[in-house]
Amino acid sequence: MACRCYSRIRCLFEAVPLRLKIMGMVVGTALLIAVLTAFQVRRAMTDEIFRQLRERSCSTALEFASRAPEYVLVNDIFGLTRLFKDAVSNRRDLRYAFMISPKGEVVAHSFSGGFPMELLSVESPNPSEEVGGAARVVTDEGVVWDCSAQVMRGMLGRVRVGISTERAQRTIDSLVRSMIFTIGVVAMAGLLFSALLTWFLTRPIAQLAQAAARIRRGDYDIHLESCSTDEIGSLVAAFNDMAVQLAEAERVRQEREALRKEYLRKIIEVQEEERRRVARELHDQVAQALVALRLDLKLIENAKDPKVLSQRIQRLRQTIAYEMEAIHELALALRPPVLDDMGLLAALEHYVKEYSARYDFSIDFLAFGLEEVRLESYIETAVYRIVQEALANIARHAQAENATIILELVDGTELRGVIHDDGQGFDVSKRGVTQMGLYGMEERVHLLGGKISIDSRPGEGTVISFSIPVGDRGGGHGEDHDSHSG
Ligand SMILES: Nc1ncnc2c1ncn2[C@@H]1O[C@H](COP(=O)(O)OP(=O)(O)OP(=O)(O)O)[C@@H](O)[C@H]1O
Ligand SMILES: [Mg+2]
Incomplete structure (x- = not known):
């Protein structure tokens, strides 16, 4: 099953034209490298910027925790609220700041439209420490790093600040967008370059295929031009050699074919000539001999004198011997019986x-x-x-x-x-x-x-x-x- 799947995939891959294969490999590799690089860069940047934001949230919380007593001890809640609100409007990325008493009540905060109570449920990673560490809070305005710091070792409560990641996220996103754009441009350039490269690589192969098709049609008058000395250059040179040899072999074959036809024609001609000669000899020699024999027999029949009879029989014998020799010669010329016997x-x-x-x-x-x-x-x-x-x-x-x-x-x-x-x-x-x-x-x-x-x-x-x-x-x-x- 796996084997059949593999061979089907291989067949599909092999059916793709060589040009597309090379271009696909070049562009695919460029895209893979680009996407992996973009992904790595984005992750590394996000990690670093978020680390800085976490540190900033903790240092801001610590700063407010150190300044809060001067307001709380004189019960200047208004001044503390002013401090928080000014800081939120003046410092970029500072989303909120507030202070809670040891009993968990909100003492002062930077929010204008009422304090969102769900913030109280956010747990610091280390609540018992002076700086409680940054906690990740997902709000409807994006992710915020929330850090708390004890005010006078917790005796007056805690200050918490939230640093928004929205701006950093926007910066990273725009950077990644411009990276993707650059990758796109590079991939297009790669595509053009690989198209050019494959054209250079496959042009001689296409020419070879066309030339092979011409040879298949019996056209051997082919010479492919190539100035390259690489493997393709050697292939073209070998192909040209092969075409020359095929043309020579074809010429020899045609010559032999013509000779063969001529030979056949000559054999038929010789055969006919031979038959004509045999027919003539049969007619001239044998038929006339038989007529002569018949005459001799007639003479023998009419001979009365025994001496004349014996002479004529003697002559008849000679004629028969002569004709037998002639027929033997004729048969010998056609095919010697001794060869078969x-x-x-x-x-x-x-x-x-x-x-x-x-x-x-x-x-x-x-x-x-x-x-x-x-x-x-x-x-x-x-x-x-x-x-x-x-x-x-x-x-x-x-x-x-x-x-x-x-x-x-x-x-x-x-x-x-x-x-x-x-x-x-x-x-x-x-x-x-x-x-x-x-x-x-x-x-x-x-x-x-x-x-x-x-x-x-x-x-x-x-x-x-x-x-x-x-x-x-x-x-x-x-x-x-x-x-x-x-
Ligand atoms: N033994 C030989 N010595 C010298 N020349 C020869 C000899 N055998 C062949 N040749 C030469 O080669 C030629 C070709 O011989 P080939 O037997 O093919 O043709 P041919 O004898 O001329 O005609 P045919 O078709 O009746 O045989 C001859 O004409 C002759 O010039
Ligand atoms: Mg001869």
């Missing part, structure tokens, strides 16, 4: 052997850990096509004398390959966007979650190395196997 190693050995017979550079093929191992069919096809393309490139562009192909199954989980030639090399950074062979290799390897690097420099040959994860193929084929062709 015997696996990658056998297919590549066969391919490399045929290739080196056709071209005038030597090819070394070395394979480690691949004997009797069958990888997933799509991995075998990919590696076969990579080697095919690399050899095609060497034949077309490299003018090499020697080429080396090394394949190794490492720990049964990773297939590594290196294809090297000692030809004329090329500048890797200047590959054309319409050339798809190397890009196709990279795509195949990346699609299989592997890595590939193409290293070449003019005059220094070419090295293509790749590694492809192949899952766990059992490892265990400890003894190296190598086979050579060419």
Whole structure:
């Protein structure tokens, strides 16, 4: 329950804009300090002034007590009353003065409209002492400090005086009012100052938020200006760096996307071309061959002479053998059956052997850990096509004398390959966007979650190395196997 309350309060607080938070904290702190200070000052002043008023009431009572006998002993009650009344009208804050006899009767007083009898019920803190101490009396005219003093050690009675706190209270109140006014002015200034400060602090943050929104919309052309070197300055610099890197990553992504589209277009084009060729070959080669076979059969049918018959059967056999070879070639070009039947190693050995017979550079093929191992069919096809393309490139562009192909199954989980030639090399950074062979290799390897690097420099040959994860193929084929062709 308490936890939910706390999280709700936290959510409410976090929903307040940063500007309001900072301004609220500055103004709130200033107000709290000001109010506490005003309260303390008011209390300290009230304590001090009231202490002085208490002392004054007692000293005035003592003064009257010392002067009262000269009137009382000659029974000059009128003179005593005059003394009290003059004192009340001349001395500021003196509210009243009166004398009571030892029997408790009022002997003389300063009141004009009759003596308020309830004053007699006010008890001094120390009635038996010469100065009875100040008692706080609440009257309809405000608080009065009432002090009594014995006249001739109490033999003639007591004098009591009342000092009003009204004027002191008014002074304190006006002081507190002017303090509150000053606090108000200071708080307003604080508010303005904190508004300015928060504007300075939050402006870069707001700019960062706007820039982040632009990046979200795919607009990376952003550079935020900031001359500050504080934390916010570093944040802005880091943001600018990030925008530059994102723009670069986006450029690379778009480039790759364009290449990918081109690659796809080319694959479809090549596929169509391949189908066209197969259709043409089927038509030209196989259909015509069948027509020729039919003619040959007709001739055999009509042949009477056994010698001629045997010659025609011999020719028929040759035609059939030739056509079988042509169909085999066609099937081989489309997809070598040995790749499906015997696996990658056998297919590549066969391919490399045929290739080196056709071209005038030597090819070394070395394979480690691949004997009797069958990888997933799509991995075998990919590696076969990579080697095919690399050899095609060497034949077309490299003018090499020697080429080396090394394949190794490492720990049964990773297939590594290196294809090297000692030809004329090329500048890797200047590959054309319409050339798809190397890009196709990279795509195949990346699609299989592997890595590939193409290293070449003019005059220094070419090295293509790749590694492809192949899952766990059992490892265990400890003894190296190598086979050579060419
Ligand atoms: N082994 C190599 N030796 C020298 N240059 C090479 C080699 N391999 C590739 N190149 C250079 O790199 C370029 C790009 O090769 P890539 O295979 O991508 O395209 P291509 O062979 O020209 O065309 P295709 O799309 O038909 O393969 C080639 O044109 C060639 O200049
Ligand atoms: Mg090529």
